[in-house]
Amino acid sequence: MKTLIAAVSAACLMLTAPLAIAADAPSDPEIAHIAYSAGVIDVEAAKLALSKTKNADVKAFAESMQKDHEAVNDMALALVKKLNVTPEDNATSQALAKAGEEKRAELGKLDGSAFDKAYVDNEVAYHKQVNGALETLLIPSAQNAELKSLLETGLKLFQGHQQHAEHVAAGLK
């Protein structure tokens, strides 16, 4: 996640150094890999939540996360197949996966309302970060129009997830 934040900050800094953008902006195969990895992390977090929570709102939220992110990732897989693009692993994907694993291990130690709160708060923060990365780096960097369009659909959906998570978080207090 640190790398993702760094990448986003770098993207902002690079506005004044246009030459650097071409060198550092992720390629379409990298963007596909980052977006897919981000989805997998949220599906894994949802599965953990479904195995632990007893709260109806948290359960409904986690079910929605699992279904939506699996559906978006299916769309992404269908698109890369159609475009004959092979997603490329990269430092941002790896940092995302590592941060996701660490967060999951941290959440795994919690139970009951402490788990519910930590899971939902993390979902708010995670969607905020991913949406920020989509808006400032991934969507502007995407070259293929269909990939860009899928990312834009994803952004609208994930902005909805962020609001949903915020609603659930407000209800837990």
Add this chain to the structure above:
Amino acid sequence: MTTGLLNRRQVLVAGAAMLASTALARAHNGTVHVTIEWTNTDPFAHTATVKGGWEVTIPPGQKATHVVTADDTVEYYCRFHPNMKGHIRVVG
């Protein structure tokens, strides 16, 4: 706006397309003869939820309906994606 025995208002639900969609229904002698039909072309489940009121679930790739009642001048949103909003206005 006609007041037939059964009017159907169609709302397409895809991505954030439900955003700010409006359905206008006209009451006739206190009765509303309007059914709203939502079509969800997304692979994601959506809802039309009225806070403290009714909720219609619109499964992926399916249609769902709601029969409008006289007191249905309401704002609704998708419970799963609250940035998707719409409203129904009953007049007359």
